[in-house]
Amino acid sequence: MQSLFPEKNSVQNTIYDEELLALRGKGFREAGVSYIEDMLKSGRREKLLLHSCCAPCSSACLEYLSLFFDITDFFYNPNISDKSEYKKRAEELERLITCYNYETEGKTTALSGHPREADGLKGERLKAIEFVEGEYEPGAFLEAVRGFEKEPEGGRRCIRCFRLRLYKTAEYAAANGFDCFTTTLTISPMKNAALLNHLGQEAALEYGVRFLPSDFKKKDGYKRSIELSTAYGLYRQDFCGCAFSKAEREKKKNER
Numbered sequence: 389m390q391s392l393f394p395e396k397n398s399v400q401n402t403i404y405d406e407e408l409l410a411l412r413g414k415g416f417r418e419a420g421v422s423y424i425e426d427m428l429k430s431g432r433r434e435k436l437l438l439h440s441c442c443a444p445c446s447s448a449c450l451e452y453l454s455l456f457f458d459i460t461d462f463f464y465n466p467n468i469s470d471k472s473e474y475k476k477r478a479e480e481l482e483r484l485i486t487c488y489n490y491e492t493e494g495k496t497t498a499l500s501g502h503p504r505e506a507d508g509l510k511g512e513r514l515k516a517i518e519f520v521e522g523e524y525e526p527g528a529f530l531e532a533v534r535g536f537e538k539e540p541e542g543g544r545r546c547i548r549c550f551r552l553r554l555y556k557t558a559e560y561a562a563a564n565g566f567d568c569f570t571t572t573l574t575i576s577p578m579k580n581a582a583l584l585n586h587l588g589q590e591a592a593l594e595y596g597v598r599f600l601p602s603d604f605k606k607k608d609g610y611k612r613s614i615e616l617s618t619a620y621g622l623y624r625q626d627f628c629g630c631a632f633s634k635a636e637r638e639k640k641k642n643e644r
């Protein structure tokens with residue numbers, strides 16, 4: 389099993405990184421739909437731990453997944469550049485979940501009465517979505533990406549960032565009796581869904597808990613997240629999360 393924090397610059401890890409970066413998103417959404425179909429056929433309703441990066445990305449994922457799973461939303465994002473940005477994203481996500489839970493109780497919210505019919509599967513939100521905030525441990529992130537700070541967004545720094553967050557999610561899922569886990573990160577057109585699914589499977593094997601494959605951006609999933617973000621007036625940050633991505637964004641802005 390690949391170590392969570394591989395030794396930087398080793399030949400073996402360089403090859404591993406290149407292989408991971410070469411992965412392309414294909415068929416992961418379909419694999420996730422098959423997982424749900426099997427679950428529905430067997431009459432199970434599983435407990436899913438959903439790793440969430442922010443409210444806008446979570447909006448469409450939660451709307452879809454909560455029709456089929458009992459969800460606990462897990463905000464574990466030590467990559468976020470500073471405490472105030474971290475707090476803002478965590479609080480906005482909690483606010484969105486409160487809105488969704490009001491809908492579940494039949495109270496009115498921005499999009500009440502318009503659940504997204506997905507993939508022809510019939511589901512219903514039966515339970516309130518729970519929210520768990522992981523520890524904010526920026527030191528763990530800096531340790532994980534040490535030596536890769538100057539990589540561009542989408543490069544080897546991100547592999548380590550994804551791995552850190554997915555492993556923590558798998559660990560929490562296994563320790564707290566969840567059937568499976570997944571992440572909202574695949575909704576972003578900026579992120580490599582194949583890489584995320586590969587790392588998710590790796591974490592699942594490590595901790596002995598199932599991983600739900602996904603590519604949430606497909607079938608207008610990303611578009612839906614924009615619609616929901618507008619409807620609920622969600623705070624949408626303009627950089628991925630870490631200080632390095634923030635600096636990259638500032639540089640691009642200044643070059644315009």
Ligand code: SF4
Pocket residue numbers: 467468541542545546549550628629630632633
């Ligand atoms: S750019 Fe985003 S995914 Fe990549 S290391 Fe920074 S926060 Fe993580």
